[in-house]
Amino acid sequence: MPPAIARAFRAAVDEAARHVGATAPNPPVGCAILDSEGHILATGGHHRAGTPHAEVQAINQCRERGLLARAHTAVVTLEPCNHTGRTGPCSLALLATPIRTVWIGVRDPNPHVEGGGADTLRQRGCDVHVLQPTGAQAAMQALCRSLLAPFTHFMRTGQPWITVKQALAAQGARGPPAGRTTFTSSASLDLAHRLRRATDAVITATGTINADRPGLDVRRVPDHPDRAPRILAICTRAGEVDEAYLTAARNRGFTVKVCTDIAALPDMLGQAGVTWAMVEAGPKLLAEIDTRGLWHDWLTITAGPDGTDHYAVRVREGDATPLRLFPELAAA
Numbered sequence: 001m002p003p004a005i006a007r008a009f010r011a012a013v014d015e016a017a018r019h020v021g022a023t024a025p026n027p028p029v030g031c032a033i034l035d036s037e038g039h040i041l042a043t044g045g046h047h048r049a050g051t052p053h054a055e056v057q058a059i060n061q062c063r064e065r066g067l068l069a070r071a072h073t074a075v076v077t078l079e080p081c082n083h084t085g086r087t088g089p090c091s092l093a094l095l096a097t098p099i100r101t102v103w104i105g106v107r108d109p110n111p112h113v114e115g116g117g118a119d120t121l122r123q124r125g126c127d128v129h130v131l132q133p134t135g136a137q138a139a140m141q142a143l144c145r146s147l148l149a150p151f152t153h154f155m156r157t158g159q160p161w162i163t164v165k166q167a168l169a170a171q172g173a174r175g176p177p178a179g180r181t182t183f184t185s186s187a188s189l190d191l192a193h194r195l196r197r198a199t200d201a202v203i204t205a206t207g208t209i210n211a212d213r214p215g216l217d218v219r220r221v222p223d224h225p226d227r228a229p230r231i232l233a234i235c236t237r238a239g240e241v242d243e244a245y246l247t248a249a250r251n252r253g254f255t256v257k258v259c260t261d262i263a264a265l266p267d268m269l270g271q272a273g274v275t276w277a278m279v280e281a282g283p284k285l286l287a288e289i290d291t292r293g294l295w296h297d298w299l300t301i302t303a304g305p306d307g308t309d310h311y312a313v314r315v316r317e318g319d320a321t322p323l324r325l326f327p328e329l330a331a332a
Contacts, residue, residue: 004038082116105144
């Protein structure tokens with residue numbers, strides 16, 4: 001993989017990551033367009049369902065800047081679509097430009113369209129490259145798979161990718177000191193809100209609600225404007241949740257769902273269109289989720305004695321996790 005292509009993939013992933021949490025039920029996708037010398041002319045990302053896809057965003061930028069005639073290569077994190085939905089096929093949009101070399105990070109995981117875009121581009125004379133999961137391309141291909149991991153899982157199972165976020169004190173305690181609701185640093189609190197912004201749902205339990213009355217909405221960082229309401233899934237065997245808390249959660253913009261059977265939680269969220277959910281709860285719910293194997297990646301934030309938090313990421317299967325999109329977690 002030429003260095004210019006590697007840089008373009010990194011730019012495309014970064015642009016797509018800016019919109020994670022706003023694109024559901026569509027996947028986050030990034031595209032970079034290069035000239036014949038490998039200079040990036042434009043980067044585009046899919047913003048939300050019904051808006052132009054990443055390829056069209058980048059093409060439009062080139063056109064607006066008067067650079068489209070120089071367009072030579074497109075680098076796309078996901079195989080260009082080949083069908084007409086709320087927008088037209090990106091394969092045809094690329095073919096309507098001078099671009100005749102296309103690099104693809106991940107083939108489309110939708111079983112109904114797999115291979116369509118790449119095949120169309122090849123049949124119309126494009127030189128198409130798809131990143132391989134081994135060798136020199138493996139790291140970048142894994143990053144593209146991480147970007148797509150929740151969407152890919154959802155397409156294959158109809159259920160969301162579930163991330164657990166757990167905070168621990170330096171000595172391994174599972175609760176904050178008396179009088180406080182958290183023992184993590186300000187930087188970790190910012191990270192928690194960035195994670196909330198990236199997900200479609202938050203999962204919690206009545207024990208956490210009764211103990212802390214958490215807001216669980218996005219506050220410390222700007223949220224995506226005009227995005228669909230997030231789901232707040234409350235796990236409770238008894239089925240009882242404080243009405244005042246439910247009303248306040250709805251006023252914060254949540255669609256609230258109460259789950260009395262945790263085994264049914266993935267299907268319940270999947271049917272609501274959730275592709276990525278994050279668990280923010282106490283040790284009882286986390287232990288049950290762990291025992292039942294309902295999680296896909298697990299972020300542990302350990303408060304260090306010097307005030308600096310330490311991050312560790314576990315992945316149940318494979319090496320792809322959307323947590324790698326966050327710079328402080330890339331090597332955790």
